Amino acid sequence: MTELRQVSQSELAQLHTQLTVQYSDYKARNLKLDMTRGKPAANQLDLANDLNVVLAANEYTAQDGTDVRNYGGLDGLPEIRALLGEVIGASPSSVIVGGNSSLQIMHDTIVRALLHGVPGGSGPWLAQKSKFLCPVPGYDRHFAICQHHGIEMINVPMNAEGPDLGVIEPLVAGDSSIKGIWCVPKYSNPTGITYSNAVVERLSRMQTAAPDFRIFWDNAYVVHDLYDSTSPLLNILETCKQTGNENRPLVFVSTSKISFAGGGIAAMASSPVNVADAKKHLSFQTIGPDKLNQLRHSRFFRNLAGIKVHMQKHASIIRPKFEAVVSIFERELGGLGISRWTNPRGGYFVSLDTEPGCASQVVKYADEAGVKLTAAGATFPYGKDPDDCNIRIAPTLPPLEQVELAMQIVALCVKLASIERLLKR
Amino acid sequence: MTELRQVSQSELAQLHTQLTVQYSDYKARNLKLDMTRGKPAANQLDLANDLNVVLAANEYTAQDGTDVRNYGGLDGLPEIRALLGEVIGASPSSVIVGGNSSLQIMHDTIVRALLHGVPGGSGPWLAQKSKFLCPVPGYDRHFAICQHHGIEMINVPMNAEGPDLGVIEPLVAGDSSIKGIWCVPKYSNPTGITYSNAVVERLSRMQTAAPDFRIFWDNAYVVHDLYDSTSPLLNILETCKQTGNENRPLVFVSTSKISFAGGGIAAMASSPVNVADAKKHLSFQTIGPDKLNQLRHSRFFRNLAGIKVHMQKHASIIRPKFEAVVSIFERELGGLGISRWTNPRGGYFVSLDTEPGCASQVVKYADEAGVKLTAAGATFPYGKDPDDCNIRIAPTLPPLEQVELAMQIVALCVKLASIERLLKR
Numbered sequence: 001m002t003e004l005r006q007v008s009q010s011e012l013a014q015l016h017t018q019l020t021v022q023y024s025d026y027k028a029r030n031l032k033l034d035m036t037r038g039k040p041a042a043n044q045l046d047l048a049n050d051l052n053v054v055l056a057a058n059e060y061t062a063q064d065g066t067d068v069r070n071y072g073g074l075d076g077l078p079e080i081r082a083l084l085g086e087v088i089g090a091s092p093s094s095v096i097v098g099g100n101s102s103l104q105i106m107h108d109t110i111v112r113a114l115l116h117g118v119p120g121g122s123g124p125w126l127a128q129k130s131k132f133l134c135p136v137p138g139y140d141r142h143f144a145i146c147q148h149h150g151i152e153m154i155n156v157p158m159n160a161e162g163p164d165l166g167v168i169e170p171l172v173a174g175d176s177s178i179k180g181i182w183c184v185p186k187y188s189n190p191t192g193i194t195y196s197n198a199v200v201e202r203l204s205r206m207q208t209a210a211p212d213f214r215i216f217w218d219n220a221y222v223v224h225d226l227y228d229s230t231s232p233l234l235n236i237l238e239t240c241k242q243t244g245n246e247n248r249p250l251v252f253v254s255t256s257k258i259s260f261a262g263g264g265i266a267a268m269a270s271s272p273v274n275v276a277d278a279k280k281h282l283s284f285q286t287i288g289p290d291k292l293n294q295l296r297h298s299r300f301f302r303n304l305a306g307i308k309v310h311m312q313k314h315a316s317i318i319r320p321k322f323e324a325v326v327s328i329f330e331r332e333l334g335g336l337g338i339s340r341w342t343n344p345r346g347g348y349f350v351s352l353d354t355e356p357g358c359a360s361q362v363v364k365y366a367d368e369a370g371v372k373l374t375a376a377g378a379t380f381p382y383g384k385d386p387d388d389c390n391i392r393i394a395p396t397l398p399p400l401e402q403v404e405l406a407m408q409i410v411a412l413c414v415k416l417a418s419i420e421r422l423l424k425r
Numbered sequence: 426m427t428e429l430r431q432v433s434q435s436e437l438a439q440l441h442t443q444l445t446v447q448y449s450d451y452k453a454r455n456l457k458l459d460m461t462r463g464k465p466a467a468n469q470l471d472l473a474n475d476l477n478v479v480l481a482a483n484e485y486t487a488q489d490g491t492d493v494r495n496y497g498g499l500d501g502l503p504e505i506r507a508l509l510g511e512v513i514g515a516s517p518s519s520v521i522v523g524g525n526s527s528l529q530i531m532h533d534t535i536v537r538a539l540l541h542g543v544p545g546g547s548g549p550w551l552a553q554k555s556k557f558l559c560p561v562p563g564y565d566r567h568f569a570i571c572q573h574h575g576i577e578m579i580n581v582p583m584n585a586e587g588p589d590l591g592v593i594e595p596l597v598a599g600d601s602s603i604k605g606i607w608c609v610p611k612y613s614n615p616t617g618i619t620y621s622n623a624v625v626e627r628l629s630r631m632q633t634a635a636p637d638f639r640i641f642w643d644n645a646y647v648v649h650d651l652y653d654s655t656s657p658l659l660n661i662l663e664t665c666k667q668t669g670n671e672n673r674p675l676v677f678v679s680t681s682k683i684s685f686a687g688g689g690i691a692a693m694a695s696s697p698v699n700v701a702d703a704k705k706h707l708s709f710q711t712i713g714p715d716k717l718n719q720l721r722h723s724r725f726f727r728n729l730a731g732i733k734v735h736m737q738k739h740a741s742i743i744r745p746k747f748e749a750v751v752s753i754f755e756r757e758l759g760g761l762g763i764s765r766w767t768n769p770r771g772g773y774f775v776s777l778d779t780e781p782g783c784a785s786q787v788v789k790y791a792d793e794a795g796v797k798l799t800a801a802g803a804t805f806p807y808g809k810d811p812d813d814c815n816i817r818i819a820p821t822l823p824p825l826e827q828v829e830l831a832m833q834i835v836a837l838c839v840k841l842a843s844i845e846r847l848l849k850r
Contacts, residue, residue, distance in 0.1 A: 037496075045494040049482040052717070057474040069470040069685040071462075099524045104711040111536055115551075115574065126540075126551075141712075148709040149540065260494040263717035284573040286529040287566075290718065292477070292688035 003337030004415075004422055016419045019412060023369060026409050031370030033406040038189070038348040038394045040261050040314075047313050048259040054299045060292070068291035074282055075275075080265060080294040086304040088219055088253045089235040090269035096278055098289050102254035102266035106216060107145050109250060109268065112281045113179070113214070114149060119273045120247055121212025125151075125179055133171065133181040135163035137351060137379030137390045139189040142182040142218065146381070153381035154178070158188070162195035165202040176209035180216055186233045187221035190351040190379055190392040192344025194231035204239040204248065215240075217251045221347040223304075223311045224257060226319045231345055237269065246271040255297060257314075257348065258307060265297045321395040321403045325350045328404060332411035338418035341393075350393040351379075352410075358417045359388045365413035371406045428762030429840075429847060441844045444837060448794060451834050456795030458831040463614070463773040463819045465686050465739075472738050473684040479724045485717070493716035499707055500700075505690060505719040511729040513644055513678045514660040515694035521703055523714050527679035527691035531641060532570050534675060534693070537706045538604070538639070539574060544698045545672055546637025550576075550604055558596065558606040560588035562776060562804030562815045564614040567607040567643065571806070578806035579603070583613070587620035590627040601634035605641055611658045612646035615776040615804055615817040617769025619656035629664035629673070640665075642676045646772040648729075648736045649682060651744045656770050662694065671696040680722060682739075682773065683732060690722050746820040746828045750775045753829060757836035763843035775818040776804075777835075783842045784813045790838035796831045 004012065060069045062077045075081065076097025085095045098105050112118075114126040122128070131152040134143055138158075146153050154171065157164045162185070172178050181203075185195040195203075203215060217236050225231075236249045247270070255264035268278065301307050322344060329341045329352070338358075342351045354362055360376035367373070374392040377385040393410070395403045429437065485494045487502045500506065501522025510520045523530050537543075539551040547553070556577040559568055563583075571578050579596065582589045587610070597603050608628075610620040620628075628640060642661050650656075661674045672695070680689035693703065726732045747769060754766045754777070763783075767776045779787055785801035792798070799817040802810040818835070820828045 039496050042492060042495075045485070045492065048494075049485070052480045052484065053478065053482045055477045057478045059477065060470070060474070067467060067470065069473075069687055070467075071464050071681070071686040073687070100715040101711040101713075107710040111540070114540065115536070141709075144709050148706075256496070260717065261496040262494055262498070262713055263715045281573075284566075284569055285532045286526040288526075288687055290525040290688045290715065292685065293715065293718070 003335065004418060005337055009423060012419050012423055016416065016423065019416050019419070023365070023412055023416060026369045026412070029370070031405070033370060033398060033402050034372045035394055035398065035403075035406050035410075036372050036374045037397050039397045040257055041317065041397050041399070044314050044317050044396070045260060047310060048300065051259055051296050051300050054296050055292070060295070062291070062295060066291070068295045071287045073288045073291050074279055074286070076267070076289060077291050077294045077298065079298040081267070083298055083301060083303065084253055084265070084267040085269065087222055087307060088251050088269055090237055090251065094237070094272065094275055095267050095269045096275060096282070097265060097267040097294060100256070100262065100264050100266060100293070102218065102220065102252045102256070103141055105266055105268050106142070106218065106252055108285070109216075109278070110145055110149060110151070112278070116281065118212045118214060119277050121210070128179070129177050130179040131175070131177050133163075133168060133178060134381045135181070135183065136381070137190055137385070137392070138182060139184055139218070140378045142216070143381045155381060155386070156181075158191055158193065160193060162193065162199035165199060165206070169202070169206050172206060172208040172210070172213060174209060178208070179210050179212060180214040182216050182218065184218050184220055185236070186219060186231065187224055187344060187347025189220065189347065190349035192342045192347050192349060192351065194233050197234050200234035200236055200239055204236060204245060205243040213248060215249045217249050219251055219253050220257070222253060223307055224314070224348070225311065225346045226315050226322055227345055247273050250274065258310065259297060259300070263293065265294055318396045320400055322350065324400060324404050325393055325395050325407050328407040328411060332408065333414060336415070336418075339414050348394060348396055350395060352391040352393055352414075353389045354391065354414055355418055355421060356387040356389050358414070358421055359385060359391050361417040361420070362391060362410065362413045365416055366410050369409050369413070371409045373410065428760065429843060430762055434848060437844050437848055441841065441848065444841050444844070448790070448837055448841060451794045451837070454795070456830070458795060458823060458827050459797045460819055460823065460828070460831050461797050461799045462822050464822045465682055466742065466822050466824075469739050469742050469821070470685060472735060473725065476684055476721050476725050479721050480717070485720070487716070487720060491716070493720045496712045498713045498716050499704055499711070501692070501714060502716055502719045502723065504723040506692070508723055508726060508728065509678055509690070509692040510694065512647055512732060513676050513694055515662055515676065519662070519697065519700055520692050520694045521700060521707070522690060522692040522719060525681070525687065525689050525691060525718070527643065527645065527677045527681070528566055530691055530693050531567070531643065531677055533710070534641075534703070535570055535574060535576070537703070541706065543637045543639060544702050546635070553604070554602050555604040556600070556602050558588075558593060558603060559806045560606070560608065561806070562615055562810070562817070563607060564609055564643070565803045567641070568806045580806060580811070581606070583616055583618065585618060587618065587624035590624060590631070594627070594631050597631060597633040597635070597638060599634060603633070604635050604637060605639040607641050607643065609643045609645055610661070611644060611656065612649055612769060612772025614645065614772065615774035617767045617772050617774060617776065619658050622659050625659035625661055625664055629661060629670060630668040638673060640674045642674050644676055644678050645682070647678060648732055649739070649773070650736065650771045651740050651747055652770055654770075672698050675699065683735065684722060684725070688718065690719055743821045746825055747775065749825060749829050750818055750820050750832050753832040753836060757833065758839060761840070761843075764839050773819060773821055775820060777816040777818055777839075778814045779816065779839055780843055780846060781812040781814050783839070783846055784810060784816050786842040786845070787816060787835070787838045790841055791835050794834050794838070796834045798835065
């Protein structure tokens with residue numbers, strides 16, 4: 001395939017005319033395809049339907065004898081702390097299990113820090129013009145929390161091994177108002193990469209001017225392999241303990257994309273000091289989480305092996321969708337030199353990079369042809385992709401044939417927008 | 426019965442000696458009775474056991490077609506908004522249904538106001554040295570939220586009709602930093618009184634210096650009648666609308682003491698402006714609540730009538746416990762002129778007032794005889810009862826015979842402490 005930049009202007013114009021005909025055909029079909037949402041498909045959710053019936057009417061007693069129907073148990077049932085601890089490599093005592101949303105735990109952790117500070121710090125983050133590092137592209141809801149609460153965000157480029165430590169290290173060493181970093185360390189949202197050992201080690205070891213610097217380690221895709229092999233990730237709780245920074249990492253996890261997206265179990269894990277601090281604050285916020293749902297999850301999955309078997313069933317359903325995205329991009333866009341895309345081994349997204357300045361046009365064209373894509377820029381703080389090149393593709397929710405059709409249209413839109421840009425040279 | 430204050434010192438001393446013998450007998454029994462916790466008893470929780478099995482494995486579709494297993498639905502399923510709206514007298518669209526804890530919704534509402542302010546206000550409450558009015562005695566966890574977040578609390582006396590408006594009106598009219606008031610308007614915690622129409626109307630109508638004054642209306646015991654008749658309560662959403670203050674009330678409710686204390690459903694209701702504001706903030710905090718549990722509750726209770734039938738079953742279980750408390754106090758303490766207690770028609774508590782300066786001694790004596798009572802002062806901001814006279818009794822959790830035994834001991838402790846005080850005259 002010839003790279004488009006090497007094609008003459010007249011040939012490009014001719015190609016553009018052909019593609020415009022195809023595009024008009026798609027438009028005429030009045031399609032409605034939605035590729036925006038990182039949601040499980042209904043047949044993935046079906047895998048956990050027995051959660052609804054795993055407890056008999058008279059089953060409400062936890063391992064330690066707790067009546068799960070009643071108040072109490074601020075940090076969650078022992079068996080569910082053990083289960084989620086096993087998932088993320090944390091001891092049960094270092095895990096706090098909350099409600100159904102890890103986003104809420106992260107949000108509330110930020111809010112607590114804003115109002116009260118964190119252990120080892122010098123008071124409320126609100127009073128310190130706090131800043132956060134944001135590896136980009138990243139998860140829009142992380143960035144939205146910071147923006148909503150007035151925490152300034154600093155972009156950090158992601159590379160194949162994770163966030164660029166060459167950028168991070170001098171920043172955190174020189175500015176005590178930089179209080180944290182958002183990380184999705186495994187099958188990152190949206191690029192799908194898993195942080196290398198070197199990256200995890202440098203994050204654990206680096207000198208920070210802020211004594212209360214925190215790594216928000218959103219391990220949302222910890223068991224979300226698309227293939228039989230996994231991408232290994234160092235245990236940041238352990239690496240930070242080894243480097244004497246055990247209060248640095250805050251690990252978040254949920255079963256949202258394991259059991260039910262809207263009815264799962266979420267948790268946080270950290271050092272004894274951070275866990276004690278979080279429990280103190282939580283004691284003012286609630287009398288305790290929904291322990292019935294915790295018991296359901298414990299009975300349904302039993303242990304990490306049970307979760308892994310379950311995740312293989314998920315993979316069987318969604319792997320073909322990911323492979324369809326990648327194979328259509330390869331077929332339609334391969335060798336043209338106008339885009340790059342990820343071929344993830346896990347997680348929920350494919351990340352597509354156009355040439356600079358094309359992404360929003362692609363999203364617009366796709367929308368006009370009935371394919372809804374995540375807004376260009378959404379994967380960047382403040383919704384601003386400085387290069388206007390990144391597009392997040394979420395292939396799990398729609399049926400395979402819709403994914404295929406949508407990706408053909410997206411590929412066409414990438415070609416159209418890229419050619420138009422080349423024609424303006 | 427002769428009032429003890431009219432008994433001679435020598436007779437009092439003799440009586441004290443007799444009572445001390447009784448007290449020593451109780452002590453020798455090494456009892457362990459806990460009257461501190463406003464928790465439902467196991468047989469109350471049993472009433473809702475079918476919540477565990479009300480959904481079949483393939484039941485996950487809400488009335489509007491929503492797949493409740495997946496993400497979304499920030500304000501809750503339509504049917505559960507309708508159900509809880511019916512309970513508190515609010516239209517479904519003015520209800521936001523969250524997780525399992527109304528305390529958490531209240532806490533988060535305070536936190537949002539601290540960080541971002543509320544509609545109609547002049548910015549974050551944090552920057553305005555905000556104060557709250559606290560009718561006393563009241564709910565310790567309300568007060569704890571304020572104390573934890575540095576909101577100054579001002580005591581307001583409760584009388585038989587609710588909080589004393591003669592105290593409240595000049596305070597709120599004269600101080601724009603007074604931003605809110607905590608209210609448990611029906612079967613109040615701990616006094617059991619229900620606010621009169623006049624109190625609700627004056628709260629709705631009163632002039633407040635703060636344009637963003639909010640009534641935190643914790644309607645925790647809205648359907649928690651002990652008898653067939655209920656104590657009517659005006660609908661504050663309506664009265665405030667009539668007085669042109671529709672943004673003033675924030676109504677909170679939960680099924681914690683209807684279904685499962687640890688696995689219920691909680692909600693907030695307010696004006697369109699407040700609901701829109703809360704939803705905007707919530708959208709940064711979570712993708713949505715656990716809708717499966719909402720669907721369970723909707724299927725199990727169906728409507729307000731279903732809830733009322735269910736609450737009659739609760740009443741049958743706990744009414745004898747309340748009646749035991751009151752009848753033992755009447756038998757042991759009646760006419761002695763050393764204490765007053767409530768005879769609630771609903772709710773979860775009996776409130777006992779000793780003579781000033783006696784409550785902590787009563788709690789101490791009871792504790793030493795194996796009866797754990799809520800700490801004296803707990804029903805007041807900062808844990809400080811200025812008169813040291815109020816004790817909250819929570820009779821629901823222990824079995825009836827334990828309640829009876831505990832109350833006999835408490836009555837004895839009241840007598841002991843009171844006589845000791847009289848002997849010091």
